[in-house]
Amino acid sequence: MEMIGFVGMGVMGLPMAKNMIQKCGLPVMGYDVAPRQMDAFRAAGGIAAASPEELYSRCDVILQILPTHAIIRGSVEQAIRHGRPGNVIVDLSSTAPHIVQELYQQARDAGMSLLDAPVSGGNPMAIAGTLAIMVGGDKEAFDKVKPVLACMGKPVYTGGTASGSVTKLVNNLIGGAILTAYAEGYAFAAKAGIDLQTTFEATRTGFLAGPCYENKIPKIIRRDYEPGARVAVHRKDILNAKAYAHKLGVDLPMTDVVLRVMDWMNDNGHIDEDQAALVKYYEEKMDVQVGLSAEEADSRA
Secondary structure, three states, X not given: OOOEEEEOOOOOHHHHHHHHHHHOOOOEEEEOOXXXXXXXXXXXXXXXOOOHHHHHHHOOEEEEOOOOHHHHHHHHHHHHHHOOOOOEEEEOOOOOHHHHHHHHHHHHHOOOEEEEOOEEOHHHHHHHOOEEEEEEOOHHHHHHHXXXXXXXXXXXXXXXXXXXXXXXXHHHHHHHHHHHHHHHHHHHHHHHOOOHHHHHHHHOOOOOOOHHHHHHHHHHHHOOOXXXXXXXXXXHHHHXXXXXXXXXXXXXXXXXXXXXXXXXHHHOOOOOOEHHHHHHHHHHHHOXXXXXXXXXXXHHO
């Protein structure tokens, strides 16, 4: 490997790229459509590409974390078009398994490798470099880039192509149910009139304990919906899972509930907020406000 390329530096991508710069020991070239993100990447020591084509043509390992299937597909196809045989493309996005399989074959036909390597852990773990990284594709390509991926978290080889994407669907089916339950539970607590912070302190060391609970419940209590992970991205995974479940011929009844809540978020203009904002669905249904914003807390002090 001579140079790492990183495409897509949003809420997750920028801290991941920064960890790559600090830890991988190779030059890291990056590209994002947002000038502000490019400035931050450059300030961290990265090499700013003038265009995506420059990055694809100069880097032999290309990492990407992008928001929609159209953008994901376009990026991989450009990487194939402008790259060289032997290159490894690593898609860190949450991508539908059938799209991964199509793009994998295109990369293979061009003498390149495509790994599907979705991540989990949100912005806090992206910053800390402790993301779960679920990697499907050719084992030889995984072995080649494993030290690179380890700069961002813990890469685990899940098997053949698209297996990483399916593993991420499992992760986000469960995660969606948990996050929706958090919202329902704390709306129920607010409606019952008990103190939310006390509820958190009383439950955080029990069976519910874990990094997700520690991250999301304080955000619910503070009405902090600044996205560490957007509902829009999670909903995309839920839709992907529903489509794959249809292919498998199975029902996902709990996921149907999660999708109903996320659809409400989409219809009511909250889709780009943090998953903690799922509580807004229950606020409407239960006719209650959950928590206090910093401004509200200050005004009552």
